[in-house]
Amino acid sequence: MIKFKNSITKKIHSLSPAQLIVSFYFIAVLIAVSLLSLPVARYEGVDWSFINALFTAVSAVSVTGLTVLNTVETFTVPGIFILAFVLQFGGVGVMAVGTFIWLLLGRKIGLKERRLMMIDQNQSNLSGIVKLIKQILVLILSIELLGSIILGTYFLSYYDTWQEAYFHGFFASVSATTNGGFDITGQSLIPFANDYFVQFIVMILITAGAIGFPVLVEVKEFIVNKNGRFRFSLFTKITSITFACLITFGALAIIILESNAYFKGMNWHESLFYALFQSVTTRSGGLATMDVSEFGISTLLVMCGLMFIGASPSSVGGGIRTTTFALNILFLFHFARGHKNIKIFGREIHEEDIIKSLVVLLLAILICSSAVIVLSVTEEFALIQILFEVCSAFGTTGLSTGITPDLSSIGKFIIICLMFIGRVGLLTFLFILESKQKPPNYRYPVERVIIG
Amino acid sequence: MIKFKNSITKKIHSLSPAQLIVSFYFIAVLIAVSLLSLPVARYEGVDWSFINALFTAVSAVSVTGLTVLNTVETFTVPGIFILAFVLQFGGVGVMAVGTFIWLLLGRKIGLKERRLMMIDQNQSNLSGIVKLIKQILVLILSIELLGSIILGTYFLSYYDTWQEAYFHGFFASVSATTNGGFDITGQSLIPFANDYFVQFIVMILITAGAIGFPVLVEVKEFIVNKNGRFRFSLFTKITSITFACLITFGALAIIILESNAYFKGMNWHESLFYALFQSVTTRSGGLATMDVSEFGISTLLVMCGLMFIGASPSSVGGGIRTTTFALNILFLFHFARGHKNIKIFGREIHEEDIIKSLVVLLLAILICSSAVIVLSVTEEFALIQILFEVCSAFGTTGLSTGITPDLSSIGKFIIICLMFIGRVGLLTFLFILESKQKPPNYRYPVERVIIG
Numbered sequence A, B: 001m002i003k004f005k006n007s008i009t010k011k012i013h014s015l016s017p018a019q020l021i022v023s024f025y026f027i028a029v030l031i032a033v034s035l036l037s038l039p040v041a042r043y044e045g046v047d048w049s050f051i052n053a054l055f056t057a058v059s060a061v062s063v064t065g066l067t068v069l070n071t072v073e074t075f076t077v078p079g080i081f082i083l084a085f086v087l088q089f090g091g092v093g094v095m096a097v098g099t100f101i102w103l104l105l106g107r108k109i110g111l112k113e114r115r116l117m118m119i120d121q122n123q124s125n126l127s128g129i130v131k132l133i134k135q136i137l138v139l140i141l142s143i144e145l146l147g148s149i150i151l152g153t154y155f156l157s158y159y160d161t162w163q164e165a166y167f168h169g170f171f172a173s174v175s176a177t178t179n180g181g182f183d184i185t186g187q188s189l190i191p192f193a194n195d196y197f198v199q200f201i202v203m204i205l206i207t208a209g210a211i212g213f214p215v216l217v218e219v220k221e222f223i224v225n226k227n228g229r230f231r232f233s234l235f236t237k238i239t240s241i242t243f244a245c246l247i248t249f250g251a252l253a254i255i256i257l258e259s260n261a262y263f264k265g266m267n268w269h270e271s272l273f274y275a276l277f278q279s280v281t282t283r284s285g286g287l288a289t290m291d292v293s294e295f296g297i298s299t300l301l302v303m304c305g306l307m308f309i310g311a312s313p314s315s316v317g318g319g320i321r322t323t324t325f326a327l328n329i330l331f332l333f334h335f336a337r338g339h340k341n342i343k344i345f346g347r348e349i350h351e352e353d354i355i356k357s358l359v360v361l362l363l364a365i366l367i368c369s370s371a372v373i374v375l376s377v378t379e380e381f382a383l384i385q386i387l388f389e390v391c392s393a394f395g396t397t398g399l400s401t402g403i404t405p406d407l408s409s410i411g412k413f414i415i416i417c418l419m420f421i422g423r424v425g426l427l428t429f430l431f432i433l434e435s436k437q438k439p440p441n442y443r444y445p446v447e448r449v450i451i452g
C-alpha cells in the first residue's frame, strides 16, 4: 500500500503542472461518464448515446451546465446525487489544481513574498496539494451547507414534504456554489423569478464560487485577524473590483437595452432583479430567472462579452478570467498613452503577467471565432445563437438560447472542447506550449515597421 | 502671397502629425461635400439630405465605397468626374500624410538608417511633404493611366461608343487603384463576372493601391537598380507576405465553405475566380463580381475577419492593417512559447512596434464590438449583416450585404465614424492620446497576479 502510494507520488511529481491539470480533468470526465452511466442513475428510454454521455459528463465536470438532455427527466434521485457529486468534484478539483499550479509557478520564479500569505508556502508536493484541497473543500462545503439549510428551510413553503424542500435546497445550493448551472426544476430558476430572497441567496452563492478561492481565504483571514495590519493581495483587489465592475456594467446594460423591450411595463425592482441576476449569472453561474432567448440581440451580445470574460482564476468558473480582462484593459489605457509599465494600488504589474494576459486574450479570440465559423457551417442556427452558445461554453457559464439539444454531433463535440478549454484555462495550455529549451540568445538588428 | 504661404507653413508646422492627418481628412470631407453638392453634379429628385451627403463624401474621401445612393442614378457625368477626383484626393492624400508621419516618427526616434532608402530623408517640412505627395501622385497616376488605357481599349467590345468605353475604363481604373469601390455600372463588377481579363486587371490595380506606397517604391527601385545589392525593407517583406497569405487563405476558405453552396455545379475556374476576386477585394477594394449576400454565414464571417484586417499601412486601404495583424500573430506564436522577442528575416521587431500593434488590435476590437452592439439596437437587420457592414466600414472595404441605404440616421452616422477611424488609422489616434509629459519615473514594488 505504501509502495503503491509512493509510486503514485512519483508519477505525479514527474508530471508538469499543465499535464497534471489536464490529466486530472480527463480522469474526472472518465469517472463522471462511468458514474452517470450506471443504470440506477437514469430513467429508461433516455437517449444516452456516447456523445450525449460525454457532453453531460464534460458539462458537469467543467461545471458549465449546458445540457443536451433535460436533467430532471434524465436522472433519477440517485443520479441527481451523483451529478451533485460530480459538480463538487469538478468545481473544487480544477480550482485546487489550478491554485496549486500558481503556487508552483511562484516557486519557479523564486518569488519569496507571496501575498497569499495564509496558504502554506510548502505545497509543491503531494501532501501540499492534499492539504490545499482539504482547505478548499472545507470552505466550499461550509458555504454549500449554509446555502442548503437556508434554501431548504425557505423551500418548505414551496414544496409539500420537507424531504423535497431540502432536496431542492441542497441541489440548488450545490449547483449555485459550484456554478454548476444544472437545475432540477426543469426550467432553471424561472419558478423563482419573483422570489427575490431565493435570487439573493443564489447570487451570493454563485459569487462565492466564482470570485476565486484566494479571495475567500483572504476575506476569511481579514475577518478573523482583526489586528488591522492585514493587507489584501493585488490579485484579490484586481479580481474583486473587476468582478464588481462587470456585474454593475452588465446589470446597467441589460436594464438600458431592454427598457423598451423585455422590461416594458415592469416595476423598477422587477427589472432590476432580472437584470442583476442575469448579469451575475454570466460570471459563470448559468442559472437564469428567465428564458434569455427573449432578450434582444444587443443584450445577448453584451452577455456574450461578459461570459467570454468569465470568472476569477482559481475559481469554479471559466473564460479568459477577470484578471486577464483587467490586465488587458490596463495595458490598453496605460500603453496607448505611451507608458512603459502598469501601476495600480501602489504596485507594479509584472511584465510577464501582462504578456501572458495578452496572449490568453488573443488565443481565446482566435479559438472562439474559429468555433463560431465552424459551427455556422455545421449548424442551421442564427449567428447570435451560435455566438452565445460558444461564449457560454468557453466561459463555462451554461446559459443558452435553447439550441444545445439540437446541435449536430460535430457541434456537440466543438462545445465539449470549448467547455474543456474554458475550464482548464488557456494559461495551462501555454505551459504545455512553452518550449523547455531556452530560446536562442543571439540578437538580430532591430528594424522598425509601419503599423497602423 | 509669400506672406500667406509662410503663415500656412507656420500653421502646419505647429500641428502635431496626428492633428495634421485628422485636419487633412476633415478639410477633404468638407471639400468633397461642397463639390458633390454642386447642382451640376447631381440629377434632380435625388434624396441629397445632409446625412446622405456626408455619408457619400466620407465614403469617397475614405475610399470605402459604401453607398446610400446608387452612384450612377445620383451623379451626372460631371458629378462622376468629381467623384473620381475625390477618390484620388482621399486615396493619395491620406496615403501621403500617413507616410509623412511615419517618416516624422523615424526622425523622432532618431533612427538613422531608414530602409525606405529611396525616399528623401529630409521630408519633415512642407516642401518635403509636397515632394512626397508628388512622388506618390506620379506613381499612382501612372498606374491609373495604364489601367484606364487597358480597360478602356478592352471595353470597346462592351460599349457602343469609344467615349463610353474609355469613360467606363477610366472610372473602373480609378475606382480600383484608389480602392474606391464605387461603380458606375449600377451593380459593381457583376457584369464582368465571367470576364477573367477584366477581373485580372482590376485585381492587380486593387493590389497596387492596397499593398502600400513604400512597397511600390521599393519594387520600382528593385527593377531599376539591377546591381543586385538591393535589400527589401522588413516592412515590405512582412506586408507583402501577409498580403499574399491573406489572399490565399481567403480564396481557399471561400472555395471550401461555398463548394456545396454557391459554387455547386460550377467549373473549377469559375469557382476559383469568384473566390479569388472576392478574397482580393476584402483587402480594401470593395468591388465585387457577385452579390456577397448570397454567401453563407461562415463565408461572410471569414470575409469580416479579412476586411477587419484590411490593407497595408501607407496605402489607400483601412482596417487594423496587415502589419498590425502580422505582428499580433508573431507575438502570439513567439511569446506563447516564452520567447522574449520576435526574430524574423534576420531582424528583430522593435518592442514598441509590438506594443503599438497590440494596442491597435485591442482598440479596434473594442470599437467594432461597440459599434455592432449599438447598431443591433438601432437597426432591424440580422447580426451577420450588421457585423459585415461594420467590418466593411472599418476596413474601408465597401462591400455590403445590401443594408447600407436602409440604415437609420444613427446607423449611417456610426458607419461614417467607422470609415473615418478605419481610414485614418488607429495609430494616428494613439499619437493624440499619447500624453506630452513623460510618465512619472518612480517605481512601485512588482506583485504577481494569477491570470488564466
Ligand SMILES: [K+]
Binding pocket: A063, A064, A065, A179, A180, A181, A284, A285, A286, A396, A397, A398
Ligand atoms: K456554469
Ligand SMILES: [K+]
Binding pocket: B063, B064, B065, B179, B180, B181, B284, B285, B286, B396, B397, B398
Ligand atoms: K474600398
